[in-house]
Each structure stands twice: as structure tokens, then as C-alpha cells.
Amino acid sequence: MLSDKAQAVRIPLVSAIDPSILDLQLGLEFPDDLGDLNATSATELDISAAYREKRELAGQAAQVVLDHRDCFNDLYADQASRIQRSPAEVSEVVMPSPAHCRDGWPSTSIGRQGACSHHGGVVPGSLWATLLFN
DSSP states (O other), X not given: OOOHHHHHHTOXXXXXXXXXXXXXXXXXXXXXXXXXXXXXXXXXXXXXXXXHHHHHHHHHHHHHHHHTGGGSOHHHHHHHHHHHHSOSSOSEEXXXXXXXXXXXXXXXXXXXXXXXXXXXXEEOOBSSOEEEOO
């Protein structure tokens, strides 16, 4: 519910503690022009651009809170400040990868006892892209 002052100035209602804002993932709906999301894998550039766009939107929402602090309690303002301090851009994206031998040997035995022991050990797989920031 908006405060009387917030209603008077007609600012957008933004919950700075909403997990979708905090995680910089603003909603679950995708634009119609994306097509089948399973058909194309995202690239490092796609992920970096998506983060930048989501951060920009979250920053705009946070700025509304910060511009109208007297309409929001301190918890909202603190969360908005945290969003504003988050990195604007990704410096590197490490893409998901399957488990593999450290030296690149194409082992079919990964996950079994002793696999890759002569190849520097196993590098664990990653299911998620990892975003690195400066």
C-alpha cells in the first residue's frame, strides 16, 4: 500500500526487497521475438547483455525509491542503495561445462574411481554460467 504522500506524487510502487529486483531478474515473461528458448544456447555476449539490461532496469526502479525516500521505509532505501552499488556490467562470463580431465583428455570414465588420475584429476562440471565482475 502506498503512503498518502506516495499517492499524491503518483510514483510507481516499487518493492526494493522484492527478490526479482534483488536478483536482477525482473519477471518471468519473455518477449515474443525470442522464439523457442530451447532451440538456441545463450552465448557469453547474450548473458552479459542480459545482465546489463536487467541491471539498468533494476537501477531505474531503485532510483525511484531513492528519489522518494520519505515515501518508503529505511529497509526499501537500503535495498535500493545496494542495487545502485551493484556492478553495471559483467567483465567475464564463464559458461557451463561438463566434468572433464584437467589436461583435456576425452575420458569416458569421469565419475568412476580413478578416472583422470593420470590426467591431472577431474575438473568439476558447472551447470550454470558464472558472472565475474571487476
